[in-house]
């Protein structure tokens with residue numbers, strides 16, 4: 001089954017890892033948010049892309065979820081000694097990735113090609129694609145004014161409230177042929193439990209990308225999402241507080257509302273804790289699956305991935321039956 005997964009950083013990477021473990025080699029494409037990207041110490045850093053790459057390659061730092069396991073911090077130590085700012089910490093081996101990326105981007109190589117090259121070098125058979133080749137920068141209007149995303153996320157530890165979100169450069173971003181082709185070939189589209197506003201939001205804002213997903217849904221390709229907000233709290237990061245300060249409900253229902261409004265959702269997966277939200281979410285349109293969604297270890301990543309693909313297969317077949325009603329050729333194709 002060819003699957004496209006839309007993902008941000010740590011949560012998205014974990015689900016992508018679960019999917020990679022159960023799909024045949026090469027069947028998974030992860031389309032990753034690049035709104036968190038930044039230039040630091042003259043290096044082009046793409047945190048969510050690298051988190052997905054390192055996780056799929058099995059070299060991610062297990063406790064924090066980003067960066068490389070067993071890192072050393074010699075460069076940061078020396079930079080601090082020189083009096084440079086070091087609040088955004090780059091490990092020594094991680095810096096190799098940024099040097100590799102920066103060098104190639106400066107030579108005019110597309111971010112997609114650079115990422116595919118990194119993935120190949122790390123031994124991946126899954127395809128990891130930045131959402132676009134053009135620079136897009138997420139900025140947030142907060143109690144501390146307008147901030148670059150990592151300024152808000154890392155330097156200010158997500159403490160200021162967020163009242164507005166902008167994806168700078170999004171109007172010049174274009175859909176890459178690689179993302180377009182992956183969406184056209186997909187048999188299922190999975191939306192990871194990433195922050196719906198600043199991780200999935202920028203991906204859906206790339207001009208033409210959502211239209212491809214909606215066209216895929218019309219062809220009967222199911223879109224299956226999962227809530228990263230469980231019991232009203234974000235599993236990681238500031239999604240719950242952001243939803244509230246932006247006037248939305250901080251719950252799986254709030255996330256579902258966002259995705260349904262975008263025209264995205266066939267099935268929504270919610271945690272057992274949120275079983276009571278299944279009925280109101282179903283009332284919005286999508287089918288709802290209630291299961292364990294918190295990925296604490298390798299096994300739980302696989303279980304959630306399996307649950308989501310089972311829902312996709314079931315929904316895909318149901319969709320094919322609906323579409324074949326009254327059409328004998330289509331009915332035959334749908335196996336009736």
Ligand code: FO1
Pocket residue numbers: 008009010036045046047048050051066067087088089090094150153154
């Ligand atoms: N997160 C932090 O909380 N502190 C850091 O110093 C930090 C450095 C960093 C370097 C490379 C990288 O790929 C990720 C890094 N992250 C760091 C994580 C990153 O800020 C977030 O995970 C994402 O941008 C949110 O998805």
